[in-house]
Amino acid sequence: MEKLFQQIEEHASLYQHWLLSMCNQPSISAQNIGMQEMKELVIQLLEDLGADVEEVVTAGYPIIYGQIDNGSKRTLTFYNHYDVQPPDPLAEWMSDPFKARVENGQIFARGVADNKGNIAARIAAVHAYQKVHGDLPVNVKFIIEGEEEVGSPNLKKFALENPEKLKTDAMIWEGGMRNVHDKRPHISFGVKGICFVELRVRGAAFDLHSSEGAVVENPAWRLVWALSTLKNKHEKILIDGFYDHILELTEKEKAFFQTMDYDEEHTKTHYQIDNFLTGVTGLELKERLTAAPTCTICGLEAGDTGQGAKTVLPSRAKVKIDFRIVPGQTPKMVIDLLRKHLDQHGFRDIEIEQLAGLLPFNSDSENPFVDTVINSMKEVYEEPPIIMRNLAGSSPMEKLLANTEIPAAQIGVANTGSNFHGPNENIYVDDFIKGIKATANVMRHFGDV
Structure with a gap:
């Protein structure tokens, strides 16, 4: 050597x-x-x-x-x-x-x-x-x-x-x-794998004056209501069956977390945040970061977001979401469960398009x-x-x-x-x-x- x-x-x-x-x-x-x-x-x-x-x-x-x-x-x-x-x-x-x-x-x-x-x-x-x-x-x-x-x-x-x-x-x-x-x-x-999707909601044929919001459905609100059913404030993903097929960590894999160096204070200072989600810290933070699935809103779009006031009722709303998935899960599984979840919660009209997927x-x-x-x-x-x-x-x-x-x-x-x-x-x-x-x-x- x-x-x-x-x-x-x-x-x-x-x-x-x-x-x-x-x-x-x-x-x-x-x-x-x-x-x-x-x-x-x-x-x-x-x-x-x-x-x-x-x-x-x-x-x-x-x-x-x-x-x-x-x-x-x-x-x-x-x-x-x-x-x-x-x-x-x-x-x-x-x-x-x-x-x-x-x-x-x-x-x-x-x-x-x-x-x-x-x-x-x-x-x-x-x-x-x-x-x-x-x-x-x-x-x-x-x-x-x-x-x-x-x-x-x-x-x-x-x-x-x-x-x-x-x-x-x-x-x-x-x-x-x-x-x-x-x-x-x-x-x-x-x-981790990834399932990246775009959800789309359609309303009127074109944007309307916001006064019409008293009687015409707002796709932006409908999208917000749908998103609120996906995850709770405790960071649990609420899609039925989402966690069912995840493979359990072995004892050797759990031991790997002990070797991980994650400077929590430096990271919080660098990101300018006070805490990590739900106050997680230590080994649980390391396990969540590398071994737990996620559901992340990456971007939202609806109506007017330019400078100044424009009173508009948007005709379209869309969101991009990525799911980071772990062994036992697949992009197709996530898409199928997401479709079923939205249908069961009264959102059959929301379109789903998969933009990317990796096992x-x-x-x-x-x-x-x-x-x-x-x-x-x-x-x-x-x-x-x-x-x-x-x-x-x-x-x-x-x-x-x-x-x-x-x-x-x-x-x-x-x-x-x-x-x-x-x-x-x-x-x-x-x-x-x-x-x-x-x-x-x-x-x-x-x-x-």
Whole structure:
């Protein structure tokens, strides 16, 4: 292990050069800017490792598939994406988002945290291992898509049509992070799912003078009444059957909450709030954040909300709601229960449109890969890891891993102040090097399992 880590440190400038080259190449999938050039750059880096590389054609941008098969008993796959978010607002960047800037031990560039830093770290880990040991301890696969930032519309089809390419014993997914304040690394083994809907209520054929509100139904009020039936002031979701199929946490998963570092006072100060919902704190807060479903009003629209007074009776009202769902729940289940709930409460006229949906995904906490990742991280970082059964947010893990028993872990090179999708996106150089070591160490130990 010492020789491997020494190799990584001695070649840190080379690996940083690879990363800066990727960051200097725009690859904005939403605008088709630089995608071809970025794809070719990634392919070249993989081919330089000796990987067999294939462009898998999709209805959108190609998925890059790379494989290094040395006949090992186990295969480890890396999932990443080579596209990034647009850099707007440009005025808030301290430097050109596509000219990577290294300053005071940090790298600033669009995509450096999400997700090019992790691509470079995984390629570097393979390179370092090859230089020290020759053969890798496991077979390695790379699945690097170009559409994660636009919802991964072709990832599920790739999985269905390419079962051999997806065949693996475990997966390192996209990326993870490290605390800025105490440098503790994060490890997570899944994500919540999401069911995002829009509810619409229709009234008169067009907006009316508000005096008509004495005799003509107001869609805005009707929508408010419907929303009031979904959740009570104690934060319980009132849709019948909503909680019925949620899988119980195992004792090992409950133990993960003990490792979580959630600075409640700092968070409240940062958000400028007095308390968390229902006064929740401690372990219950951590469990609720990562393991409980939610029902969140994301936006409401009805009538006139412009400056000044406009006495109007709106003809339309709509709301966007997201449900974060957990293992045992599905987007379809939520839609069906929501439709039944609204009908039973006298709101058959309210339309429901599903705008997005992702299944939750969680690795089996008893799978040996889980402990392999945890122990590998402990050998690299001096600080104890924060271990999460799953993240509070969602990602397309299920599109690739649904109906498989493939365990997946999220570790990476970002930090809690990386400004994902925002101006001055950044990582620390030290976190990048540590991320290379962690990836190499996971490969080493997984080959021993």
